[in-house]
Amino acid sequence: MRPRFGHTELPEEQAHALAKAIRLERITLLVTVGTITLVLLVAGSSQAMKAAWIEDSLALLPPLAFLIAARFIRRRPTARRPYGYHRAIGVAHLVSGVALLVMGLYLIVDSGHGLVAGDHPPIGVMVVFGTPIWQGWLMVGVMSVVAVPPIILGRMKLKLAPLLHDKVLYADAQMNKADWMTALATIAGVLGIGMGLWWADGAAAILVSVDIIRDGWNNLRDAVRDLMDSRATTHDGAGPDPLPQDVVNTLLAATWVDEAEARARDLGHVLHIEAFVVPVDGGLPPLAEVTALRERCIGLDWRIQDLVLSVVEELPDELLPQLNGAGPHDE
Template identity: 30%
Template sequence: MSRRTAVRRVGVVILAANAVLAVAKGAVWYATGSLAVGSEAVNSLADVAYSAVVLAGLYLTTQPPDFEHPHGHERIEPFVSLFVAAGVLVAGGAVAYSGVTALLAPGPPRTFTGGPLAVGVLVAGGAVKLLLYRYCLRVGRRRDSPALVATALDNRNDTLTALAAIVGVLGAAAGYPSLDAVAAAAVSVGILYTGYEIVRDNVGYLVGAAPPEELREEILDRALSHPEVRGAHDVVAHYVGPEVDVSLHIEVEGERSLFEAHDIETEVVESIRAIPAVDDVFVHVDPKELGEWKEVSDARVAPDEARIDGDGDRSTDAGGTEPRPDDAQ
């Protein structure tokens, strides 16, 4: 299954699940009058609205490249994630406000209404949200989708709010209505932190941050694994949306023909592009004899280019030293 199909399918599942939950909670609220279930019904209705926006965003971000967006539409996806983060932060603030207000100015004691039906729909809703969390997180990580990961975290929050509602219902039944406010205040901290997590994880996608060092090492390893590549340097890897664009220089023997150099470049591009997180790859081919090596961490040579100099230190034709006169012959 392609990334495009998988991501869109998750969006449809989320929208359908939230719609079913909103109807179920609304029906139980109408039948029992439970305030806890009523608040959860409103929450699920809001989830339906944001799920529709997320689905639309996922549809746009998985559109193929076109004339106006030659590199695709992936940069839209972090904005979808930030939209989810905004909803999470607003929800966390609302829960915190309601919890703190109830603690500081408690109203009349609440009576337990709804019985097993109210508890049952809250437990079922929490279980569904937990399953959605795991499903979205698994697909989001497998498909490198920050929007799905953000949606997964939002579903985790809904599991926590459902738990707080259950605590409130059972607390009222046991004669301790303040437990509802305490649970809400505690859950709000987790919700607000989740909003921060989503913003933190997606800002890098928008500003073109560098990927993890492990990915840069894999890029160099793949470039140097080609038998004709003698070294690589000037590696630039950065996020374009959730995907990584790469450019680098490779060193080959200068007497190679243009046809041979082209074939080497093509094979290196295909090898690096096979990395799941990588989108576009740009490779510049340098003649090895020019000695364009630099004393930087992303300059490396092929293993058979390394040698031991007269002082017993390992040196190369490049990568930290100027080429020796006999190297240019």
């Protein structure tokens, strides 16, 4: 049986995309655990390596959040949960954002203190199979290797996120981008120490911390907006979700509709839409026509979990901020 979102069964393309996303997140967990182990083995006293290790550890959060949320969202609505469990996506998004932001702030304070204090991180020599090797080369080698999987996994997730309208999956793809950028910054910091630039390690750690803070803030901001029922946006938060306007266009195409507007509540993968129509000449249409129009709107896209259609005398401006020119991210 294919997964269900509320009372809506996923179309075949989205069902395959969800299954693929779950496989990718499981692979991501395995790769990240391996990365954490390798980085820990060669980290030494380098601030940049410490920051990279912590960011790699934090990279476990988005895939874990996605996999946990994916189990909840397939549950059917109940009397106690009439809107279903789709908000699990928003909760997972919020948890990831808070964890990233808090750890990023800790790292930037810790790394900045070391830089101001003038700490010179020692990078010693390790004996590998009886041969003494400067530990910095091992750090560079490990970070070069671990930078590759996030590039591949991130690009694959970016292709799936729009299909599923999944903000957690998109955030994880952005985290993968941060991972390989962190690896490059860490390599630069370690090589800087080798060249006698003691401050390069701390500077690289601060650069990594800033990137963690940026990811954390963006995820926290978007998660809070969705949970507060701000205007629905696209999966990447770049602008308003076009689906409510598609619903309005469909409503206006009906011969008995004079004016129409709609607003949407983003529940995660799916939307709950409230639509308002003013009939021509104020006359009440037959119930069959109202029902047919509602079904036509629901059939526009699999993401419309439900739609409430209200026939009113005039559009309720105070309930529709888009009528007053509010932007997609206005609070």
